[in-house]
Every structure is written in C-alpha cells, then in structure tokens.
Amino acid sequence: MDPVSNKAAKVTPGKRSSREPGAPLFIALVAITLVGPLSIHLFLPALPHVRQTFAVSESTAQLTFSLAVVAMAFATLVYGSVSDRLGRLPVLLAGLVLFTVGAAVAVMAPSIEVLIVGRVLQGAGAGCGLVLARAIVRDVYGVDQLGKMIAYLTTAYVLGPLTAPPIGGLLTDQFGWESILILPAVFGLIAIVIAPTVIGETGTIGTAARQSLIRGYRQLLGRRLFLLYAFAPAFGSAAFFAQGTAAAYLTIEVLERPASEFGIWFMLGPAGYMAGNFLSGRLGDRLTGSVLIAIGSIITVLGAVMLVGSTVGFGLTTLGLFVPFAILALGQGLVMPHSQAGAIAQEPALTGTASGIVVFLQLLFAAMFSQLVSVLSDGTAIPMMSVVSVCAILGLACGLGAVLLARRDRAAS
DSSP states (O other), X not given: OOOOOOTTTTSSTTOOOSSXXXXXXXXXXXXXXXXXXXXXXXXXXXXXXXXXXXXXOHHHHHHHHHHXXXXXXXXXXXXXXXXXXXXXXXXXXXXXXXXXXXXXHHXXXXXXXXXXXXXXXXXXXXXXXXXXXXXXHHHHXXXXXHHHHHHHHHHHHHHHHHHHHHHHHHHHHHHOTTHHHHHHHHHHHHHHHHIIIIIOOOSOOOOOOHHHHHHHHHHHHTOHHHHHHHHHHHHHHHXXXXXXXXXXXXXXXXSOOOHHHHHHHHTHHHHXXXXXXXXXXXXXXXXXXXHHHHHHHHHHHHHHHHHHHHHHHHOSOHHHHHHHHHHHHHHHHHHHHHXXXXXXXXXXXXXXXXXXXXXXXXXHHHHHHHHHHHHHOOSSSHHHHHHHHHHHHHHHHHHHHHHHHHHHHHHHO
C-alpha cells in the first residue's frame, strides 16, 4: 500500500519520450499498477479457507501470502535495471506473462505446495507493475510532471488494498475461495493485451554498468541516515500487514464472521492510509517533513496501544481490531511520503536505486512479520498485538532517529 519505485528513471533523464500522453495510456498504467495490490490483498479473505481445504497449519497456509510478497520484493530490484537495458515493453510483458502463468498454476493447484509455487510466480510477475508504471510515466510525461502523475498512480495503488478484500470476501462467500484465484488470471490476460496495444515501448534502450549499480547499493546502504529513513516505513508496513493478515484469521475463524464482513472492515486500514496521505499533502506547506514523520510515528504507536487496550479491556471484537488498524494506517500515511523522500534525497544520482531499496524493504518486512504472526499463532490476539506493537515502536525509533540525525547533520554543515 505504499509509494512505489522510480527505479527505472534513468531512461532519457530530463527528456520525454516521443510518445504522446493521453487518457487511454494513463488508464492502462493504472491497470498495471493495480496488478500488485490485487495479487496481495484479494487473497487475504481466502487464507482461513486455504488452511481448511488443504488441512495444513496456519503458518503453512500463510506461506501462500508471505512468499508471494517476498518474490514481489526481490523482483522490484530487477525490473527497473533490466528495462534500462532491454526496453520497457519486453520486460513489462515478461512480468505480466509470469503473473498470469502463476495465477493459472494457482487456479489448478491440487496441493498446497503447487498453490504456493503459483503464488510465488504470481508475486514475482506482479512486481513489474510496481516499477515499470513509474518508469513509463517518467518516459512519457517528463520530469516536470513526474511528481503529479506518480501521485495519481499512488492513489490508484491504494485503491487496490481498499477494494480488493471486500471483493475477495464477496467472491469467497458467493462462489468459494477458489474464485479468488480466477480473477487475477483474467486480469493478467487483459493486461497482456493492453501492454503492446495501448502502452507500447516508451523508453530508450541504454547500457548500464553492473559495477556502478553495485557501487550505488553499497554507497546507500553505508549511510545511517538513509537506513533510518528506509527502515521507518518498512516497520510501518510490517505492522500494517501483520495486523491485516492476523485479522483475517481472527475475524473469520475465531469470531466466526463471514469473509465479506472481514473485507468491509479491512477497508478502514487503506482508508486511514489515504487520509494520512491527504493530510500529509495538505500540511506539507505548513509543517516540515521531520515534524510529520514524528507525528505520524507517534500516531502509529497510538494505534498499536489502542489495539492492545481494546482487546485486553473488552475482548476480541471487530471494532477493537479495525479501528486501531485505521489509526495505525493514518500514522503511516503521514510517515511514509516524507521518510521515503528523505531516503531518496540522500543521493540525487541514485534516486532509482534508493526507491528500489525502500520498496524492497517494505515488501520484505511485510512478508516476514506477517509470517511471524502466523508462526506464533495460538488462537488468540496476543501474537498479533505483540508483533504489531514491536514494529510500531521500532518504526518510531527509526523515524525519530532519522529526524534527529538529519537535524544534527544540518547543524554541522
């Protein structure tokens, strides 16, 4: 649910492609942007049913989600740099084909192992939309309109997690959880047709030295300020996904509510994140990024505290699960734009590399900590509360650490 990578922004810097922008092109870019969140969030209401269908443990069923996100995370590090060498269109098509093949494998999966393989392929393919839609925007709209157009794409990205769980819950209740696997396969086939007919090739194929790419990673990862800025949204994403995936089991299995109801309640999380982004934009001219990072980090911890307090005080309820979820997401909506901007601004020549690392860490942490919750699961909300609280506190520590270190560096310069 976060701003995504500009990793391929090295193509024709400062210039626009000869391709003229228009409404059909932008709608097509929105479609490929939605591949990632659709793949991730549509599947959430199916997790308890996967466990029951294949008679596996909760942690094993959770692998169908966690490994897909891990595959997507690592894929985001690859697509941008490869598209600089081979062009946008062939790399985009390869990713969409991989996504569609993975979705088809998942549809026909006779066992949990095959389902996991299909989901991993699906996740790896979905990573292309996270990176290449932004690169194509850079190619077509140029530097001057880049920020505005990526903001529009980010809104579309958030609409994915906002609408996918209710759709997934409705499909599960009406047609069975297997129907959730069919929709991404159909979506992938449509995207494969759209890519060459509506988007086409927008970049200029160039050459990039592998050694310079490796040097760029080492340069960024050696900076404490970059790491603090990058880890703050990563821990925020971890808290969000840990609570979101655990809430699916707790709502459907423990509270015995229908999957469609979970999907509706889940919408509070993305809605809170969108509200945080809106406030971040509105307050950006009045408050510094550092102040908004600090405020957002504190609100995120407040959401975790509300989760623990409501559960301990009133027991497990849907209201007690999802209202704190919205508060936590609101805090992240304030934190993420400015922490990401702080990370990317560390080295202007490595903007794309920095964006790739930030997105990679967010997806990786989301997968790891949501899997940890399922491993620790004992049928209560205690593992979820523990992991969410630790992640929120670590996010606060990284956010405040980045603010203080940046202030010290400014004072010293």
